[in-house]
Structure formats: C-alpha cells, structure tokens
Amino acid sequence: MEKLDISKRINELSDTIRYHNELYYRDAQPEISDFEYDQLLKELQRLETQYPEFAQTDSPTQRIGNDISNKFETVYHKYPMLSLGNTYSREELSDFYRRVQQGLEGQECEFVCELKYDGVSISLTYENGKLTRAVTRGDGTRGDDVTENVKTIKSIPLVLKGDDYPQNFEMRGEIFMTHKTFEKLNNIRQESGDNLFANPRNATAGSIKMQYSSEVAKRYLDCFLYYILGEELPYDNHFDNLKKAKSWGFKIPEDIIKCKNLDDVFDYINYWDTARKNLDYDIDGIVLKVNNYKQQEQLGYTAKTPRWAISYKFKAEQAVTELLSIDYQVGRTGAITPVANLQPVFLAGTTVKRASLHNAEQIALLDLRIGDKVFVEKGGEIIPKVVGIAVREHKNPPTKFIAHCPECGTELIKNEGEAKHFCPNDNGCPPQIKGKIIHFISRKAMNIESLGEESVELFFNKGLIHNAADLYQLKIEDILPLERFAQKSAENIINSIESSKTVPYPRVLYALGLRYVGETVAKILAKAFPNIDLLINASIEELTEVHEIGERIAESVKEYFSQADIIEFVNKLKEAGLQFKVDREEQKSDILKDMSIVISGVFVHHSRDEYKTIIELHGGKNSSSISKNTSFILAGDNMGPSKKEKAQKLGVELKSEEEFLKMLND
Numbered sequence: 001m002e003k004l005d006i007s008k009r010i011n012e013l014s015d016t017i018r019y020h021n022e023l024y025y026r027d028a029q030p031e032i033s034d035f036e037y038d039q040l041l042k043e044l045q046r047l048e049t050q051y052p053e054f055a056q057t058d059s060p061t062q063r064i065g066n067d068i069s070n071k072f073e074t075v076y077h078k079y080p081m082l083s084l085g086n087t088y089s090r091e092e093l094s095d096f097y098r099r100v101q102q103g104l105e106g107q108e109c110e111f112v113c114e115l116k117y118d119g120v121s122i123s124l125t126y127e128n129g130k131l132t133r134a135v136t137r138g139d140g141t142r143g144d145d146v147t148e149n150v151k152t153i154k155s156i157p158l159v160l161k162g163d164d165y166p167q168n169f170e171m172r173g174e175i176f177m178t179h180k181t182f183e184k185l186n187n188i189r190q191e192s193g194d195n196l197f198a199n200p201r202n203a204t205a206g207s208i209k210m211q212y213s214s215e216v217a218k219r220y221l222d223c224f225l226y227y228i229l230g231e232e233l234p235y236d237n238h239f240d241n242l243k244k245a246k247s248w249g250f251k252i253p254e255d256i257i258k259c260k261n262l263d264d265v266f267d268y269i270n271y272w273d274t275a276r277k278n279l280d281y282d283i284d285g286i287v288l289k290v291n292n293y294k295q296q297e298q299l300g301y302t303a304k305t306p307r308w309a310i311s312y313k314f315k316a317e318q319a320v321t322e323l324l325s326i327d328y329q330v331g332r333t334g335a336i337t338p339v340a341n342l343q344p345v346f347l348a349g350t351t352v353k354r355a356s357l358h359n360a361e362q363i364a365l366l367d368l369r370i371g372d373k374v375f376v377e378k379g380g381e382i383i384p385k386v387v388g389i390a391v392r393e394h395k396n397p398p399t400k401f402i403a404h405c406p407e408c409g410t411e412l413i414k415n416e417g418e419a420k421h422f423c424p425n426d427n428g429c430p431p432q433i434k435g436k437i438i439h440f441i442s443r444k445a446m447n448i449e450s451l452g453e454e455s456v457e458l459f460f461n462k463g464l465i466h467n468a469a470d471l472y473q474l475k476i477e478d479i480l481p482l483e484r485f486a487q488k489s490a491e492n493i494i495n496s497i498e499s500s501k502t503v504p505y506p507r508v509l510y511a512l513g514l515r516y517v518g519e520t521v522a523k524i525l526a527k528a529f530p531n532i533d534l535l536i537n538a539s540i541e542e543l544t545e546v547h548e549i550g551e552r553i554a555e556s557v558k559e560y561f562s563q564a565d566i567i568e569f570v571n572k573l574k575e576a577g578l579q580f581k582v583d584r585e586e587q588k589s590d591i592l593k594d595m596s597i598v599i600s601g602v603f604v605h606h607s608r609d610e611y612k613t614i615i616e617l618h619g620g621k622n623s624s625s626i627s628k629n630t631s632f633i634l635a636g637d638n639m640g641p642s643k644k645e646k647a648q649k650l651g652v653e654l655k656s657e658e659e660f661l662k663m664l665n666d
C-alpha cells in the first residue's frame with residue numbers, strides 16, 4: 001500500500017469503528033457482528049503498529065468501549081474490570097497455552113474451561129453477606145451504579161446463605177436474557193409498535209439501564225457468576241472458590257471443567273460448538289483460565305487483559321440454502337442494498353428467508369448467481385448474510401447489478417471509493433422521501449411521537465406531504481378525512497408537530513439527515529457553526545478545521561447545502577419556526593474556548609455529568625483521556641493514581657473543584 005493509502009485507510013477504519021462504537025455502546029443497536037467488529041479493530045491495530053506515524057492520538061484502539069450513561073451515578077470499581085484477549089483461531093489458542101507454560105517455567109498448571117456468556121457483565125459487591133452494590137463494567141475503571149435494577153434479578157442473592165463467606169468480596173458475572181424471554185419481549189414490542197431488539201444481549205443491555213426498576217423486573221433477566229475477587233477467599237484457586245460460592249446461593253454455571261492439557265480444551269470446544277445450539281441462552285465462545293491464583297499473579301496482566309486467561313470465540317453459525325432471487329432496497333439516503341431471497345432454512349433458532357448481500361462488489365466477489373446453493377451466516381446479530389457459494393449445479397449467467405432505481409427508474413450512480421450504488425433522485429424517489437421524513441420525526445431527531453411510520457406513509461401517498469417541511473403546514477382538517485383518524489389523534493399529531501419547534505438546533509441539524517451526520521457529528525457542527533447560515537456558507541477548509549470533522553463529512557455538508565431545493569426546504573423550516581441557531585441563553589460564556597478538559601475523581605458541589613455540561617456551556621470540550629493537549633484536569637477526590645502519574649509526566653495542571661468554580665465566577 002502507498003503511504004497515502006495507509007493514512008487514508010487508518011482514518012477510514014477509525015471513523016467506521018467510532019460509528020459502530022456509538023451504535024453498540026450507546027444505542028445498543030449494532031449493525032455488524034462482533035466478528036466483523038473485531039476484524040476492523042485488528043486491522044486498525046496492525047496498521048497503527050506498523051505505521052505509528054499515521055495513528056490518530058484519539059484512535060478508537062486507545063479506548064475500550066464504555067457503557068456509562070447519564071441516568072446513573074458513576075462509581076469507581078475497586079478492582080478494574082478487565083476484558084479478555086480473544087481469538088477465533090485454534091493456533092492462537094495453542095500459542096496462548098504455550099505462553100502460559102513458558103511463563104510458569106515448567107510448573108504443573110491446571111486450566112479451567114468455562115462458557116463465554118453473551119450478555120452484559122456486572123460486578124456485585126457483598127458486605128457482611130448482603131448485596132450492597134451492582135456496577136456495570138463502564139470503561140473498566142468506573143461504571144454505572146445499577147444496584148436497584150440488579151436487585152430485581154431473582155438469581156442474584158440479596159442475602160447470602162451459610163456463615164463462611166468473606167466479609168467483603170466481589171462477584172462478577174454476566175446478566176443475560178433467555179431466548180424464550182427475548183421472543184416474548186419482542187412480540188410485545190412488535191404489537192405496541194416499539195423498535196425490536198436485535199438480539200438478547202441488546203435487550204439485556206437496554207433492560208439493565210432502564211429508569212424504573214419495576215420495569216426491569218418485568219424483563220425476567222438472569223445471571224451467571226464466574227469470577228470472585230477479594231482478600232479473604234477460602235481457597236487458593238478459582239475453581240474451588242466458585243464451587244464454594246454456589247453454597248452461598250450464587251448461580252454458578254454447571255458447565256465449568258478443569259483441564260490438564262490442550263486436548264481436553266479442544267474437546268470442550270468441539271462439544272460446545274454443537275451443544276450450544278440447544279441452550280436457551282447465547283454463548284459466543286469459551287473462556288480458558290489458569291486455575292491457581294499464585295500462577296495467575298505470576299503471569300500478570302497487560303494494560304487491558306489478564307495474561308492468565310483468553311477467550312476462544314465460535315465462528316457464526318452457517319446453513320446452506322438456495323438463492324432464489326435478488327431484490328434491491330432503496331434506503332433513506334438512496335443507498336441501494338441487494339437482498340437475497342432464499343429457500344427458507346432453519347438457522348440458529350429462526351427460519352431465514354432473506355439475507356443481506358451488502359453491495360455489487362460483494363456479489364461480484366462471490367460471483368453469486370441465481371440458483372446457487374449458498375452459505376448463510378448469522379453472526380449472533382440482526383440480519384443474516386450470504387458469505388459464500390456451497391455448490392453450483394446450473395448454468396445461469398453471472399448476476400448483473402441493476403442500473404436503474406427499482407422505485408423511480410433513475411439511473412444509479414456509484415462514487416469512487418464507495419461500495420454502494422445510489423439513486424441520485426433524493427427529492428423524487430418515494431422511499432427516499434418517506435425515509436427522510438421518518439428519520440426527521442424520529443425520537444432522537446424532532447421526536448414527533450404521535451406520528452408513526454405508517455402515518456407518514458399514508459400522508460405521503462395521499463399527497464398531504466412531500467417533504468418534512470410540509471408537516472408544519474398540516475391542519476386538523478387535512479387529517480380528519482383520512483380513515484383511522486379521530487379528532488383526538490389528529491389533534492395529538494398537530495400538537496406534537498407544534499412542540500417539535502422547540503427542539504434544539506443540534507437535533508434539528510441531525511433531523512435534516514445529511515449523510516455522515518449522526519447525532520454526535522451534528523452536535524459538533526452546531527457548536528462550531530452556531531447558526532445554520534454559518535454552516536451553509538462554510539468552506540471545506542473551515543469545516544475540516546473543526547476537530548473530528550474529516551473531509552468526507554465536510555464534502556457531504558458542502559454538497560448538501562449547494563442544492564437550491566435544500567436551501568428552499570431549510571427556509572421553509574425556518575419560516576415554520578424551527579431552531580436553527582444555538583440558544584445563546586444556554587451558552588454561558590466562552591471562557592473555556594479551545595480547552596480540552598479531563599474530569600477525574602469524585603465531586604462535592606456538582607455531579608460529574610453536571611460538570612461535563614458546565615464545561616460545554618462555557619465553550620470547553622470534555623475529553624476522556626489525558627494527553628499533551630489536555631488544558632487541565634478537573635480533579636475531585638480519589639483521582640486514580642495512574643491518571644495522576646500521567647498528568648505529572650505530561651505536566652498537565654490539576655484544578656480542584658473550588659478553583660474551577662472560582663475561575664468560572666471570575
């Protein structure tokens with residue numbers, strides 16, 4: 001690869017991984033499988049190691065994802081919650097085994113094999129036999145205090161049995177949802193028109209972060225415990241302590257075994273790779289741990305993972321079936337997605353009839369033809385994929401990708417460097433128009449709740465609306481004659497359209513639906529260009545000067561606002577009274593302008609989240625890691641020692657809470 005291409009690829013990978021991080025950690029709605037995500041991350045890690053000169057300082061490889069949300073108190077873990085190194089390859093597993101043996105210099109070593117539960121990890125603190133705290137993993141150092149929600153999980157003991165448990169210890173494990181509960185939950189959601197959860201793990205993540213524990217109780221979550229931490233544990237090894245913990249009332253998995261050699265480990269893997277299909281919950285691999293604590297200590301830890309454990313992940317489940325035909329779907333942005341219609345086949349718990357084919361390149365690469373017997377794969381997620389050809393017993397010609405939009409007939413375009421074909425007729429192609437309106441009204445955009453997808457479809461088909469701006473011209477009299485709408489529901493729609501006029505500028509910007517402008521980018525743009533006219537007139541250079549705005553986004557913004565009908569559309573929205581500038585009253589000062597501030601520790605006067613908002617309201621930027629670009633650290637009590645050390649090394653100033661508040665008041 002040329003140097004320029006390497007730098008481009010690194011930027012591209014970083015952008016893509018950030019995007020998927022948001023979907024996974026923030027929205028609990030991933031679009032790609034863990035496997036695909038790991039491949040992206042590994043490629044980025046490899047390129048960064050090989051070409052450190054191109055690595056971004058805030059590269060996504062620098063941070064493990066975090067699930068901290070602002071509804072809960074953030075608390076520090078007593079022992080950091082590490083992740084596990086993982087592999088999909090048996091050779092790498094053998095390498096791990098050899099490394100351990102070498103590290104232990106010939107000592108005899110016992111391993112423990114366990115299942116790798118695919119849920120949400122949790123750390124439970126027990127004091128004097130009582131559950132006192134339950135914290136999510138968060139960023140590994142601190143997580144959300146979800147104690148009240150966790151208390152609703154019946155398999156987690158609130159009070160321990162017996163009298164031989166340590167006075168103070170932590171139990172860690174995985175909260176999960178059974179397939180049965182998951183299906184019931186999604187059925188109910190479908191009936192009430194709510195978004196469906198993609199898989200049990202996402203449903204679990206969503207449930208554990210709900211606002212009311214009474215609602216969590218209705219999700220029937222379950223929990224396996226697989227790791228105990230404390231200073232006064234009864235045994236000197238993992239296995240015996242877990243068995244003991246069972247007698248205190250914990251749900252310890254029955255499928256843990258001790259292994260003496262690699263053959264035992266591979267037998268365990270082979271068995272569970274098949275047997276997992278009969279479980280009523282998801283596992284995505286197995287975990288191999290060194291049993292003895294002394295040996296664990298001897299092997300030690302890397303920055304993020306123990307050297308005494310590894311996970312081996314199963315490849316996604318596959319099935320073989322016939323490709324019957326290919327449909328082409330047109331999305332909100334005009335992107336064309338080919339979808340395979342398949343001879344129905346049973347795969348990982350459901351019957352699969354359709355699968356994604358991604359794009360023209362993918363079809364060409366696989367040389368997929370109608371009539372082929374194909375491999376279909378479900379990566380534990382959402383939409384199954386066609387990943388290869390199993391058999392070809394026909395003479396059908398190669399698949400020709402469509403040249404015209406199946407919805408409006410416009411000739412498709414394909415931009416250089418992009419994999420997807422697009423229908424360029426954004427303002428005349430029905431699914432694009434409807435898709436844009438549906439995005440516009442969605443919860444995180446204008447939040448016009450009482451108008452659902454079906455109503456948008458109906459209003460559009462009846463000619464009442466041609467774009468989102470037309471919503472603001474709607475009157476009750478327009479809606480009433482339509483079937484299904486009574487006075488009350490028509491009023492609700494008009495009222496929620498009216499209230500959307502107060503939605504703040506960053507969300508309005510997001511609602512417009514520019515390509516590559518998700519919620520986070522919209523916030524960044526709104527901050528840098530505090531009114532829409534500044535943004536409309538911004539040059540590519542001005543746009544790319546903004547931290548985190550790359551060329552791809554800049555070009556998308558420029559292209560969007562260069563269209564006369566878009567300007568007309570924005571003007572109509574302005575006339576309707578939507579917010580197209582940052583509310584100045586909100587912005588308190590720009591005393592922290594251009595400053596990058598890291599918050600660390602525990603505070604007295606405001607919560608951490610309040611401080612984050614305060615920093616933004618005074619023009620500053622919150623950053624999660626200390627670097628030479630950090631302006632100062634807002635340091636509360638109990639700031640972590642490693643952070644302190646790093647700050648000292650880089651000469652970054654620490655400001656106390658009082659100093660900081662004084663600075664703002666002055």
Ligand code: IVH
Pocket residue numbers: 082083084085114115116117118119120121122137173174226227287306309311
């Ligand atoms: S042990 C220091 N055991 O996998 C080791 N983790 O990728 C701590 N997980 O965050 C973890 N099953 O959420 C361990 N039997 C098991 C597990 C398991 C699932 C999850 C856990 C952890 C992640 C690491």
